[in-house]
Amino acid sequence: MIREVLRSIFKKPATNLYPAQKLVMPEKFRGKLKFNPVKCIGCKMCMRDCPTGAITINKVGEKKFEAVIDLGKCIYCAQCVDSCLKKALEATREVELAQQDIKKLKVTYSDESGNEPPKEA
Amino acid sequence: MFKDLFQILIFPGLTFLVIFSLFAEYFDRKLYARLQNRVGPPWFQPFADILKLLAKEELIPCEANPRMFKLAPLFAFTAAITAFLYIPLWQIKTLFSFNGDVLVVLYLLTIPTLSFFIGGWYSTSLFARIGSVRSMTQLFAYEVPLFMGILSSALLANTWNLKEIALFYSAHPWFWLFNLPGFCIALIALLGKLEKVPFDIPEAETEIVAGSFTEYSGKLFAFLKLTLDIEMVVGAALLAAVFFPFGLQMNPFAGFVLFLLKIIFIVFLLSLLRTVMARLRIDQMIDFCWKYLVPLAFVQILLNLAVKGVILK
Amino acid sequence: MHNSEEFKIPIGPQHPALKEPESFSVALKGEKILGIEIRLGYNHRGIEKAAEERTYIQDIYLIERICGICSHSHSTAFVQAVEEIAGLELPKRALYIRTLIGELERVHSHLLWLGVAGHEIGFDTLLMYTWRDREIVMDILALLTGNRVNYGINTIGGVRRDISKEQAEEVLKAMDTLEERTKYYIELGLSETTLVKRLSGVGVLTYDDALRLDAVGPTARASGVKRDVRKDDPYAAYGEMDFKVITEKNCDVYGRTLVRLKELMEAYQIIRQCIKNLPEGPVTIKAPRKIPAGEALSRYEAPRGEDVHYVKANGTEKPERVKVRAPTLANVQAVKQMLKDRFLADMPIVIAAIDPCFSCTDRLVSLRQVDSKDKKTMNWQTLREYSIDWHRKQGIDFKKLNQKLKTNV
Structure with missing residues (x-):
């Protein structure tokens, strides 16, 4: 034991200095969801399968849909990604989702690029 | 008069001791972390901890005896600092010296443990009381080998005065090597005094929360923490003075650096020991002290008597 | 406990040794354990x-x-x-x-x-x-x-x-x-x-x-x-x-x-x-x-x-x-x-x-009426009545509270 601990002095510490040094998540990581309104056909399978009711699909026009995702409710199981028939939903690698303001946790996706608009719910 | 006050309060007394012991705590914690392959705290962490505690509200349990509860940390703190004044640091002379001061230092170092007992007992918390009883039980186990280890060195020097011990070893340069078993005994006993793993039984976190300190908070707790740090430095200084009494006649600056190195070395050994061991049970601890440490201390005393009778004659 | 040798100490529901809340009540004599009482149910989530x-x-x-x-x-x-x-x-x-x-x-x-x-x-x-x-x-x-x-x-x-x-x-x-x-x-x-x-x-x-x-x-x-x-x-x-x-x-x-x-x-x-x-x-x-x-x-x-x-x-x-x-x-x-x-x-x-x-582990919580005579287990209805009654005694006006909740929602 003594040999092992003494060797540790000369080793680099195993700690990740987190905020300064960020880890990259693996490729298939289930992080924040991304919604593509162009592909969505409004079948609402994702709403039906979501275990926590975090996702809501609203009809905003003729064949146009927007998704409201409550990041506070979402448990990042990505079941909606599996359930989606047209692959309109996608899990990203983004994990730093903490917010000071609870309202910012509700994200609405409606523009075609699929990016999160500045609009607040 | 003014010089004495300066020496007691500023250097090498109170102020220096507090700062140095906080540094020693940093060294201990950083080393502990690095030995465990972690990063460890930044250098100002112990200072920040103490400052934070000093700023916090102190709560006294309503069933506790407030006077004893408040006095215990102060007693412990004062006793630990006073002990430092009698130890030769980097010169042969000490601030104060009289015949038998090595015993006084040892007894002054016992007072903190007694104060922890009193503070824990009068805080009336169940966990604190169990911790207090444990620290007293432990005291009787490690105190005997500690005394025997340290006094065996004094026995060889034929004096119970720390200054004269230093003088003797300056006259007989390599005689401190005879005391190395005694150093090992005293080092292990010191772990018990400082309540560090494997002898941190009185404050075993997973069993009795924080032992005697459970109810302490704020300034009083800051004093208790500081006392433990100071005890570590004073204990290390005592061990250095008794077991490594070399280099005391160099120029003051080089001597001072050597003194710091000696303390750091002893703190290093303490940290290393607490890294590689698990906490013992109180019965195992007492078994170990009486079955192994005390007989070893007897061997040391016999060895020193033999050296005295054969070589020094 | 003051002068007797035997006493009970609570390990949990909050204790550094336990990573989750659960209650162990330990009867001690000095360092020796005389008996131990385990109470499950602090983590019931339904x-x-x-x-x-x-x-x-x-x-x-x-x-x-x-x-x-x-x-x-x-x-x-x-x-x-x-x-x-x-x-x-x-x-x-x-x-x-x-x-x-x-x-x-x-x-x-x-x-x-x-x-x-x-x-x-x-x-x-x-x-x-x-x-x-x-x-x-x-x-x-x-x-x-x-x-x-x-x-x-x-x-x-x-x-x-x-x-x-x-x-x-x-x-x-x-x-x-x-x-x-x-x-x-x-x-x-x-x-x-x-x-x-x-x-x-x-x-x-x-x-x-x-x-x-x-x-x-x-x-x-x-x-x-x-x-x-x-x-x-x-x-x-x-x-x-x-x-x-x-x-x-x-x-x-x-x-x-x-x-x-x-x-x-x-x-x-x-x-x-x-x-x-x-x-x-x-x-x-x-x-x-x-x-x-x-x-x-x-x-x-x-x-x-x-x-x-x-x-x-x-x-x-x-x-x-x-x-x-x-x-x-x-x-x-x-x-x-x-x-x-x-x-x-x-x-x-x-x-x-x-x-x-x-x-x-916690699959079940049962509440017992300790203050009543027969100490029987409470069912949902009695628990509800008991808690409404208790809150009323504390001076909570449910009418106001209901209105406030409605306006907030």
Whole structure:
């Protein structure tokens, strides 16, 4: 034991200095969801399968849909990604989702690029 | 008069001791972390901890005896600092010296443990009381080998005065090597005094929360923490003075650096020991002290008597 | 307690030795334990009831969250039961992947346990080292499944993710490192004096007691009971795996440590076999949303012991009844026996040695009317009346409160 601990002095510490040094998540990581309104056909399978009711699909026009995702409710199981028939939903690698303001946790996706608009719910 | 006050309060007394012991705590914690392959705290962490505690509200349990509860940390703190004044640091002379001061230092170092007992007992918390009883039980186990280890060195020097011990070893340069078993005994006993793993039984976190300190908070707790740090430095200084009494006649600056190195070395050994061991049970601890440490201390005393009778004659 | 020698101390619901709230009331005489009272129920979350209100797909994720450590065990046990009712024949590849993840989970759980055990006996270096090595397996799990803790790999009718060649290589590489580390820990466990002193002879549970008290998992195996669902009633791909059931004759905490360490070595072998023999083919088959009426009992060897799930289906999208028996519930009774005539200092490690997971265990809360004469158990109606009455006495005006709630919503 003594040999092992003494060797540790000369080793680099195993700690990740987190905020300064960020880890990259693996490729298939289930992080924040991304919604593509162009592909969505409004079948609402994702709403039906979501275990926590975090996702809501609203009809905003003729064949146009927007998704409201409550990041506070979402448990990042990505079941909606599996359930989606047209692959309109996608899990990203983004994990730093903490917010000071609870309202910012509700994200609405409606523009075609699929990016999160500045609009607040 | 003014010089004495300066020496007691500023250097090498109170102020220096507090700062140095906080540094020693940093060294201990950083080393502990690095030995465990972690990063460890930044250098100002112990200072920040103490400052934070000093700023916090102190709560006294309503069933506790407030006077004893408040006095215990102060007693412990004062006793630990006073002990430092009698130890030769980097010169042969000490601030104060009289015949038998090595015993006084040892007894002054016992007072903190007694104060922890009193503070824990009068805080009336169940966990604190169990911790207090444990620290007293432990005291009787490690105190005997500690005394025997340290006094065996004094026995060889034929004096119970720390200054004269230093003088003797300056006259007989390599005689401190005879005391190395005694150093090992005293080092292990010191772990018990400082309540560090494997002898941190009185404050075993997973069993009795924080032992005697459970109810302490704020300034009083800051004093208790500081006392433990100071005890570590004073204990290390005592061990250095008794077991490594070399280099005391160099120029003051080089001597001072050597003194710091000696303390750091002893703190290093303490940290290393607490890294590689698990906490013992109180019965195992007492078994170990009486079955192994005390007989070893007897061997040391016999060895020193033999050296005295054969070589020094 | 003032001058008497005997007193009671509360270990929990909040105590540094317990990672989850649960109450142990210990009667002490000096350092000696005279008796111990266990009260479960601080972690009741009503998961079984919630499972009845959700569809089968949603239930997978709910059931997975029964436990943070053995999440795969619970979800596999649940989907196995559902698949049995629906009469689904799973593709081989799916079963192999389930086995693989199950064993990776065992590796991470046992390494976690070793660290916790080290902390409970004040050996923090062991905690730091094992948890550092545990990161390797956590990263592997994130790579394969997409998350570190709640893997979400199971679905009804198979698994959700396939394993690629490169991923398999990564797993094998990690297993080599972990195997070397585990060998070091075994050696450490055999040689480190203070460790052996604190663990051996502590928390003795004899073979007969283990049978009588229905101990499961490593707790039972350390007492010489050769009981392992993976061998006795093979599920997933365990029937095709070559592995040993580890037993020890020590009957104490030291034996439980050795069993877990040796099981780690077996787990690495199973993982290697899984990857080597991974059959080709699909990983899912289509499962119906409505499960036909029927019932099934599913057993799973979780890292802590046998996990039992019972599912009753009534032909709709939602189950009629889900019952979970977590391994800790079987083991917690043995703690009383283990702590008989031991010391207070042994208590944390003995409790930790069954690897308790109290939030998995708490399936039921019963409230007793202590202040009334007959002290009977309260039902829902009386509890509701009691609480409304109590709040009224505190001076809360419900009319105002109701209005305020309405306007806020």
